[in-house]
Amino acid sequence: MTRPDWLLIIITLAILPMIYERLWRTSGEAEYLVIYTPESGRQQHDLHEDRLIKVAGVLGESVVEVRNGHTRFSKAPCPGKYCMHSGWLTESGHITACLPNRVSIQLAGDMQRFDAINF
Amino acid sequence: MxxxxxxxxxxxxxxxxxxxxxxxxxxxxxxxxxxxxxxxxxxxxxxxxxxxxxxxxxxxxxxNAEPEYNNQFFAFGTIIDITIYGMDKDRASAASGQIEQIFLDIHKSWHAWQESDVTRLNESIESGLPVVLDRDLALLLKKSIGLGIQSEGLFNPAIGKLAELWGFHNDEMPAGSPPDYESIQGFLQTSPDIHSLVLDENKLVQYDRNIQLDFGGIAKGFAIDIAIGHLRDLGINNAIVNAGGDLRVIGRHGNRPWNIGIRSPRGNGILASLSIDGDYSIFTSGDYERFYEYEGKRYHHILDPRTGYPADSMISATVMHTDAATADAAATALFIAGPEHWYSVAREMGIRYVMLVDSDGKIHMNPAMAKKIHFEIEPIPEIALSPPLQ
Amino acid sequence: MIIQTTDNDHRIAWLAALAIAIHIMESSLPSPVPGIKPGLSNVITIIVLIRLGWNAAAWISIMRVLCGSIILGTFLSPTFIMSLTGAVCSMIVLYAGTRLPGTGFGPVGYSVLAALAHMAGQFTVAYYLFIPHPALLHLFPVLITAALIFGVTSGIITLAVINGLNGDGNECSTQ
The missing domain is CATH 1.10.287 (Helix Hairpins)
Structure with missing residues (x-):
């Protein structure tokens, strides 16, 4: 085997992990959470750490729960609680909102599988 | 070198x-x-x-090379999500701002229970006064009458009184018992029919005074169509306008089609997906959207104009069609039509792509839809294929 | 009219026939993941590239795709288009490879180059023309890894065959 042969194999081996990293890292899983309110605009939050995020809306405080890379409204000041009924958001592109409180949450990622979700 | x-x-x-x-x-x-x-x-x-x-x-x-712009705002009683591809950020953001204004204006003038052009129209109908409509409202009414007739009256924007009777003309869902049987029968006696509306240009020349218009089953679609028309006027040809889960898609996402997930009507996951190239609206009517529960029974907002009660044979009805107004009305009509009747209604309305989930979880669809759709769940639910539509 | 053929034409025809035979044999083997194949007909292409030059190798590889697809009944089908793209891509990369100054690549290097280019080309066509679903992208790293492994394997086989042909076990120089 010649030197360029070895070089080629070594370089390919070096690039391989990069390809895996780039194409597998996101794998359709959400990368971050976007919380939107008309007052504070779009705020990005990461999904790595399980926690509760408190968001001030027009009616009061909505609580957004982050767990295992998924998210949901776990507490809401609105009377109907539709936002809580809509359950966990699991896919990038998924969006739900508490309309009376004017708070929306969305999962987003650079390589999301869906550009929009119909329901 | x-x-x-x-x-x-x-x-x-x-x-x-x-x-x-x-x-x-x-x-x-x-x-x-x-x-x-x-x-x-x-x-x-x-x-x-x-x-x-x-x-x-x-x-x-x-x-990170994808020039995709995404924005959200509250309007039309829902969250509106705009995605624009291949346009620089400033122009996309300006367009999104204009769309927001369009939705806010339309919502204000077409509101079914807050003071609006529609409530004023209803007052004039009730008191038997001559009715003149503005251009957009006349277009909406004309489209509604046409779709109402095609859907054999299943999509019926003339039953505003029934929705009010059920308490759906409210930002919050009603609490307590559903309306009693007699008052619903009383409403059905009057049987306000979309046929009785005759429109001459923008004048309503003939109508039944029992009619109260409620464009809840079409207004969102019509507004999305106006928004998409506006985006096109601005030279934007690749975009999604998503109003609370009902959406219209134009163009594509760079070198690939748009991918649209359809949420499972029960549970949190994605039931299926569609890869869309070009101009299509996807609308789903479901029993999970607006509902209330009384003594363990679920009462949702899609009322069957024949019985006066929420239609109960379907969980969800998804329609894919070019214009959003038609898709919106058809999703409502097919939801009400049920597993036996949907095929003839879809044919009559000129719909080419339908997927329905009935209350047993069984899926009904036409062959063209089956070809286009990709199921995202395992195992794939039981599917009943209809004969081809058209 | 009689078509005049040269000895070189005959040699190419024989080698192409061999490549086609290997190609067809391989297509009957079951594959765990669609798109992963050992690519043993590559061995012939590389040997020809080294001993007879790029032109002959290009002829053989294009003939293999054309005749192989006609025999297998996949002519003008997606499989054929992908296979043709793969072959064209690997020939382009091999051309660049033969122009590498200095010692240049040996059989293993050529084989790896060809396998990687073949896979990359094939995948691009599959993704853009046939299944533009983002989920397909997740398969790409696996496919490229397989291409590298099979490229090295068939390279070693090629090396062994060439050494056998030379009889003395010396490495073969470019052209």
Whole structure:
């Protein structure tokens, strides 16, 4: 085997992990959470750490729960609680909102599988 | 010489993406030149390194090169999500602002229970006064009458009184018991029919005074159509306008079609997906959207004009059609039509793509939809295929 | 009219026939993941590239795709288009490879180059023309890894065959 042969194999081996990293890292899983309110605009939050995020809306405080890379409204000041009924958001592109409180949450990622979700 | 070229090719920014093909062509020319000039040169690894740099660049630039703009706002009683592809951020953001204004204006003038053009129209109908409509409202009414007739009255914007009776004309869902049987029967006696509306230009020349218009089953679709028309006027041809889960898609996402997930009507996951190239609206009517529960029974907002009660044979009805207004009305009509009757209604309305989930979880669809849709769950639910539509 | 053929034409025809035979044999083997194949007909292409030059190798590889697809009944089908793209891509990369100054690549290097280019080309066509679903992208790293492994394997086989042909076990120089 010649030197360029070895070089080629070594370089390919070096690039391989990069390809895996780039194409597998996101794998359709959400990368971050976007919380939107008309007052504070779009705020990005990461999904790595399980926690509760408190968001001030027009009616009061909505609580957004982050767990295992998924998210949901776990507490809401609105009377109907539709936002809580809509359950966990699991896919990038998924969006739900508490309309009376004017708070929306969305999962987003650079390589999301869906550009929009119909329901 | 090589150092210079390296700096030229490694400075990869978003703006330079467009010049990527050019840099590959110059590389190809250089390959040939290097090969002919330096054929005897030993160990010219610079050349090999350059090829590899180019490959890496391609990989590195690909991930963040997508000029996609995304914005949300509250309007029309829902969250509206705008996605624009291939337009610079400033123009996309300006367009999104204009769309927001359009939705706010339309919502204000077409509101079914807050003071609006529609409530004023209903007051005039009730008191038997002559009715003149503005241009957009006349268009909406005309479209509604047409779709109402095609749907055999299942999509019926004339039953505003029934929705009010059920307490759905409210921002919050009603609490307590559903309306009693007698008052519903009383409503059905009056049987307000969309047929009785006769529109001459923008004047309502003939109508039944029992009619109260409620465009809840079409207004969102119609507004999305207006928004998409506006985006097109601005030269935006690749976009999604998503109003609370009902959406219209135009163009594509760069070199691939748009991918739309359809949420499972029960549970949190994605039931199926559609890969959409070109101009289509996807609308789903479901029993899970607006409902209330009384003594363990679920009462949702899609009322069957024949019985006066929420239609109960379906969980969800998804329609794909070019214009959003038709898709919106059809999703409502097919939801009400149920597993036996949907096929003839869809045919009558000119709908080409339908997927319904009945209350047993069984899926009903036409062959064209089955061909286009991709199920995202395992195992795939039981499917009943209809004969082709048209 | 009689078509005049040279000895070289005959040699190419024989080698192409061999490549086609290997190609067809391989297509009957079951594959765990669609798109992963050992690519043993690559061995012939590389040997020809080294002993007879790029032109002959290009002829053989294009003939293999054309005749192979006609025999297998996949002519002008997606499989054929992907296979043709793969072959064209690997021939382009091999051309660049033969122009590498200095010692140049040996059989293993050529084989790896061809396998990687073949896979990359094939995947691009599959993704953009046939299944533009982002989920397909997740398969790409696996496919490229397989291409590298099979490229090295068939390269070693090629090396062994060439050494056998030379009889003395010396490495073969470019053209």
């Amino acid at each position: 090589y150092t210079l070229q390296f700096t030229a090719t490694t400075g990869c920014h978003r703006r330079q993406i467009a010049s990527m093909p050019t840099s590959f062509i110059t590389l190809a020319i250089r390959i040939i030149r290097v090969a002919s000039l330096h054929a005897d040169m030993k160990y010219n690894y610079c050349f090999l390194a350059q090829i590899i740099t180019c490959i890496c660049l391609l990989g590195a630039c690909k991930g």
